[in-house]
Amino acid sequence: MSSIVTLRDLLVEEIKDLYSAEKQLVKALPKVAEAATDEQLRQTILEHLEETKQHVSRLEKVFAELDESPKAKTCEAMKGLISEGEKAIGQKGPDALRDAGLIGAAQRVEHYEIAAYGTARAFAEELDLPAVVELLQATLDEEGEADKTLSRLAGAVNRAACLAGVPD
Amino acid sequence: MSSIVTLRDLLVEEIKDLYSAEKQLVKALPKVAEAATDEQLRQTILEHLEETKQHVSRLEKVFAELDESPKAKTCEAMKGLISEGEKAIGQKGPDALRDAGLIGAAQRVEHYEIAAYGTARAFAEELDLPAVVELLQATLDEEGEADKTLSRLAGAVNRAACLAGVPD
Numbered sequence: 614m615s616s617i618v619t620l621r622d623l624l625v626e627e628i629k630d631l632y633s634a635e636k637q638l639v640k641a642l643p644k645v646a647e648a649a650t651d652e653q654l655r656q657t658i659l660e661h662l663e664e665t666k667q668h669v670s671r672l673e674k675v676f677a678e679l680d681e682s683p684k685a686k687t688c689e690a691m692k693g694l695i696s697e698g699e700k701a702i703g704q705k706g707p708d709a710l711r712d713a714g715l716i717g718a719a720q721r722v723e724h725y726e727i728a729a730y731g732t733a734r735a736f737a738e739e740l741d742l743p744a745v746v747e748l749l750q751a752t753l754d755e756e757g758e759a760d761k762t763l764s765r766l767a768g769a770v771n772r773a774a775c776l777a778g779v780p781d
Numbered sequence: 782m783s784s785i786v787t788l789r790d791l792l793v794e795e796i797k798d799l800y801s802a803e804k805q806l807v808k809a810l811p812k813v814a815e816a817a818t819d820e821q822l823r824q825t826i827l828e829h830l831e832e833t834k835q836h837v838s839r840l841e842k843v844f845a846e847l848d849e850s851p852k853a854k855t856c857e858a859m860k861g862l863i864s865e866g867e868k869a870i871g872q873k874g875p876d877a878l879r880d881a882g883l884i885g886a887a888q889r890v891e892h893y894e895i896a897a898y899g900t901a902r903a904f905a906e907e908l909d910l911p912a913v914v915e916l917l918q919a920t921l922d923e924e925g926e927a928d929k930t931l932s933r934l935a936g937a938v939n940r941a942a943c944l945a946g947v948p949d
Contacts, residue, residue: 618874620942623882630865690889693861697798706786714791717900721858721893728892728928732885732935739939760896767900771907774788 621679624736624745626686628675631729633685635668638722641695648701649715650708651773654766658719661759668752678745694722707777712770716763723760730756789847792904792913794854796843799897801853803837806890809863816869817883818876819941822934826887829927836920846913862890875945880938884931891928898924 617623642662649655676683701714730753737745785791810830817823844851869882898921905913 617872617878620878620881620939620945623878623942627885688861689864690858690861690893693856693858696857704785710785710788710791713788713904717795717897720900721896724892724896725858725889728889729885731932732888735932735935735939736881739943764899764903767903771788771903774791775907777788 620736621740624733624740624742625679625681627729627733627736628672628679628681629684629686630688631726631733632669632672632676632683634688634691634726634729635665635672636685637688637691637695638665639669641698644702645698645715645719649712651712651766651770654712654716654770657759657762657766664755664759668755671748671752675745675748678742678748690725691722694718694725697721707774709770709773709777713767713774716767716770720760720763720767723756723763726756727753727760788904789908792901792908793847793849795897795901795904796840796847796849797852797854798856799894799901800837800840800844800851802856802859802894802897803833803840804853805856805859805863806833807837809866812870813866813883813887817880819880819934819938822880822884822938825927825930825934832923832927836923839916839920843913843916846910846916858893859890862886862893865889875942877938877941877945881935881942884935884938888928888931888935891924891931894924895921895928 617626639662642658642665646655646658646662649658673683698715698718701711701718704711704714730749734746734749734753737749785794807830810826810833814823814826814830817826841851866883866886869879869886872879872882898917902914902917902921905917
């Protein structure tokens, strides 16, 4: 990190971190969709996988705007988040409980991205890079929507999970 | 995780994860405060350290409400988030740039906690545990406020970081 001397350098670091995070997600989300049993949850995750692929290509456009070649820098936080997601995938017991755990893990991921894109957008605004701001904002909006959709689904899934644990 | 058969078990798992996350933060925040050069940022972090100690004790009250003994289960995501924070702390170059990076790392942490407490609160609501909901909501409110305060501070800090990189 010793070569970081300007806010622009720091923005590039943030984009490399996000590029790693989104690429890790593209690999992880199919396994999450496979583990989900609620049909609406599975569909939501599959749709978000397609969006995530778009997020990767938007970040490549951001690299181009910044005259940088696309390069990922391992995002340690996303590694930890995905490792928690894997625990939720491996959860034994009632399906609805596994779904409830998957939603919890997915919302942590969305919030990580909301914070990270928010920081990158603030840097781009300060640096007066409107094209970069626009690209980051487009993804930020989709992450926010995904989080809201997951919150809505959590209602029914948690209710089912609550009933699943009640002995007959 | 094989002993999780009810939503209540899953709530206990979430509380153990949060207990680990908050305890990791109590250890990490003094180093963040020490690395911060902006006086308002340093004060905000020190105040949030005191709040974080309260969050630990609130979680102990949640364990008591659930008739469980307080036990942390290593939160891998927070490990990753703190490892990213350590990179921001070690950032060479202008002070304002380091501060900008610290705010970015701290907001990721806040968002992780907002998501995790939100999930736990939703489980507690579904399980009709109003005392637990109240304890979790109190912390959730403080995490949200801390995130907003950091966003406000980011304005001035990013401006200084932007100017710091401009040659005289």
